[in-house]
Amino acid sequence: MVLYNQYMRLDAFVSRFGDFSRSESRRIVRSNRVSLNGVLTNDPSTVVNEKDTVVVDGKPIEAFDNVYVALNKPAGYVCSRERSEGRSVFELIDANFSADLSIGGRLDKDATGLLILSNDGMFIHEVISPRKNVEKEYLVETAEEITENEVSMISGGLFIGNNEFSKPVHVEVIDHLHMRIILTEGRYHEVKRLVSASGNRVINLHRRRIGYYCLSEELRPGEWKLLSENDRKKITGT
Ligand code: URA
Numbered sequence: 498m499v500l501y502n503q504y505m506r507l508d509a510f511v512s513r514f515g516d517f518s519r520s521e522s523r524r525i526v527r528s529n530r531v532s533l534n535g536v537l538t539n540d541p542s543t544v545v546n547e548k549d550t551v552v553v554d555g556k557p558i559e560a561f562d563n564v565y566v567a568l569n570k571p572a573g574y575v576c577s578r579e580r581s582e583g584r585s586v587f588e589l590i591d592a593n594f595s596a597d598l599s600i601g602g603r604l605d606k607d608a609t610g611l612l613i614l615s616n617d618g619m620f621i622h623e624v625i626s627p628r629k630n631v632e633k634e635y636l637v638e639t640a641e642e643i644t645e646n647e648v649s650m651i652s653g654g655l656f657i658g659n660n661e662f663s664k665p666v667h668v669e670v671i672d673h674l675h676m677r678i679i680l681t682e683g684r685y686h687e688v689k690r691l692v693s694a695s696g697n698r699v700i701n702l703h704r705r706r707i708g709y710y711c712l713s714e715e716l717r718p719g720e721w722k723l724l725s726e727n728d729r730k731k732i733t734g735t
Contacts, residue, residue: 507533508541510551515558516596530554561594563617565729567710570612571718576603586612590721601625601732602633602683602707610636610704611712613724613732623733624707630681631708631733635688638701642673647695651678657690666691708732 505513511531512522525531526541532552533545545551551558568586575582583606587595597616601624604612615621623629654665667679678688689699705712710731716722724732 504544504546506541507531507538507543507545507551510545510560511553511558513597514551514560514593515553516593525553559593563620564594564598564615565617565620565724565732566590566598566614566721567712567716567724567728568612568614568721569712569716569718570604570609572607572609575606576600576612582606586614589719590614602704604704605686605689605702608702608704609718610702611707611710612704613707613710620729620733623735625683627682629733632706633680633683633704634706635678635680636671636701636703636705637676637678637688637692637699639674639676639692640698640700641696643670643676643697647692647697648676650695651691655691655694657684657687657694661690663687663691708734 508519508523508526511517511525512519515522517525523541527539529537529539530553531538533543534550547560568589570576570586574584574586574589576586578585578587586600587598590598594616598614599616599618599621601613601615601621604610613624624631648668648670652665652668655663657663661684663680663684664682667677669677671677678691680687684690688702692699708731710724710728713722
């Protein structure tokens with residue numbers, strides 16, 4: 498996959514697409530470990546573009562442009578790069594663009610389901626901005642039987658603590674312990690806080706849809722895939 502089509506310096510290319518720091522990549526180039534179109538090249542300022550073949554220590558470096566990823570997040574992984582917080586969802590994406598990715602709407606460590614990641618900052622902003630009204634659909638399992646009162650409290654909008662008001666949301670009861678909640682805001686722990694403000698408690702939370710893009714059943718927990726242009730449009734509509 499080569500999507501990248503601009504000119505850039507060799508050290509910048511090796512850094513960005515080889516996942517090395519800028520100083521590391523300069524050192525790598527200077528120490529004769531990089532070949533450009535089959536010729537060893539030790540000048541970091543050499544200009545390259547997408548048609549060039551860059552190889553570091555015998556391994557070809559693949560260029561990429563904007564990438565859009567869907568990941569089926571398993572429970573037990575955090576949406577953070579902070580090592581002290583535990584296993585990270587980024588560890589699951591074994592690709593050279595992994596270090597460039599941001600998450601379009603985090604999930605809690607114990608939550609599962611659809612995560613969208615990209616290195617396209619505008620796109621990520623659109624997915625999470627409450628003003629864009631991108632729907633996020635959650636399947637919720639509760640500790641106690643769901644009552645009519647809880648449903649009307651959650652769907653009518655509710656103070657969820659910290660002086661924050663969650664706007665009215667769409668709620669659909671599936672059975673006495675399961676419901677579907679559709680949000681557009683994406684506040685911190687919003688589903689859990691909504692459910693607990695109504696008097697119940699979430700014991701399982703799964704996100705199955707963002708915008709009009711549904712998590713594919715073929716994607717098992719921990720697996721990811723690149724999204725097509727069409728899939729990307731399903732998420733933000735543009
Ligand atoms: N709301 C929550 O409470 N947790 C999530 O992970 C996502 C939405």
